[in-house]
């Protein structure tokens with residue numbers, strides 16, 4: 021029998037239960053990488069956890085051997101009892117996940133994104149207005165921006181108010197998923213002891229089943245409500261082009277199965293886009309606060325391309341003229357690492373790599389944090405330095421160093437929203453750089469309070485709320501934000 025990859029020493033039976041931590045798990049994983057190498061194995065009561073700590077091994081295994089590295093963990097509570105099992109991020113690898121991925125690659129392929137550019141551009145000004153209206157609620161403004169954009173791109177539903185009923189419904193379900201159903205990494209007692217799902221609902225210890233029944237209803241409603249609205253709009257001839265309307269109006273029509281896939285695939289994108297976009301935007305602010313010289317340089321570049329003040333809001337056509345803004349975007353992705361261990365894939369067969377056995381059923385984590393903090397590839401990796409992406413290098417090196425090749429995960433479960441993010445988050449940053457003065461919050465005596473970010477999450481690298489002052493950077497910028505034309 022071949023040995024497993026090395027890793028921290030386990031206890032008998034319970035394995036590495038004492039090594040696993042809930043906060044910033046990627047830091048522990050990266051310490052193990054330093055000690056044990058590119059592939060680290062540990063187990064918790066027999067459940068294998070494998071960390072792939074370099075671009076090389078993640079590509080070799082998750083990309084090249086995707087046929088066996090693309091399942092997700094079976095989650096009884098989230099998937100079965102709460103009804104989220106058909107959401108793309110939770111679907112087991114097989115016909116359903118392949119059909120869902122095909123639909124997403126149709127609607128969110130690189131080629132399909134320019135069609136959404138007008139929509140993305142028209143969401144920018146309302147976002148900036150929301151920031152100015154509630155400067156202490158930046159997260160709320162990004163949430164509203166990403167949520168509104170999502171409902172528009174996916175369902176063709178335009179959100180004009182914060183209490184829009186579709187927004188409220190999908191937000192409610194997203195909150196349930198993030199803060200209740202999967203808040204502890206998605207693992208409940210019933211996931212470890214599946215027979216618990218057969219407990220009668222009324223038993224005192226079966227509170228989780230009663231909760232799950234309520235949450236399932238909420239989740240199903242959030243799937244049906246916007247979807248039925250698109251169908252009604254198609255029926256009355258008022259549907260605007262969107263992910264759903266395009267797929268639903270295919271000339272050959274759709275089977276019941278296709279409809280089921282479209283409906284669940286559409287719904288999956290909302291929750292998947294929320295924490296990730298918010299986290300990325302928060303890191304952008306943290307970077308601009310910590311490195312004001314890069315903020316100034318990006319603003320000077322925008323002024324020189326668009327006219328000072330700036331002369332107008334940036335557009336996608338301006339992108340080639342803004343290489344420093346481009347570098348800020350890439351460096352933010354690298355520095356932020358919004359999902360540092362990506363989402364675990366489940367290995368469906370025993371595998372052997374470089375003389376080590378990786379057992380079937382292991383959960384495989386791509387340690388994106390370790391990859392993007394590798395000093396060999398990114399010298400002084402903790403420093404936010406957009407210049408690293410301005411250096412002239414050959415195409416192969418540029419591709420290898422581009423963080424966007426890794427922050428979206430690997431293989432057949434790689435983020436299907438990556439091309440949308442490439443446009444929507446770039447314009448979000450460009451618009452903020454163009455119009456906002458980003459400076460530290462001040463205390464009662466007027467002294468600046470530089471934020472020290474705190475992370476207490478195990479999946480997303482979302483900082484706890486921090487203070488920041490956001491103001492228009494000029495009268496001209498204020499007018500651009502407020503102007504309706």
Ligand code: HEM
Pocket residue numbers: 108109110111121288289290292293296297300358359362363364365427428429430431432433434435436437438440441445
């Ligand atoms: C900055 C923004 C984003 C980042 C950093 C990000 C990152 C990720 C990562 C790391 C994964 C896991 C990949 C893996 O398992 O290997 C993922 C999955 C996913 N993302 Fe994103 N994402 C972002 C935005 C979005 C957006 C805007 C959408 C939808 C429009 C989206 C839809 C999804 C879906 C549906 C999955 C599950 C894919 C599957 O399981 O097959 N994401 N994302």
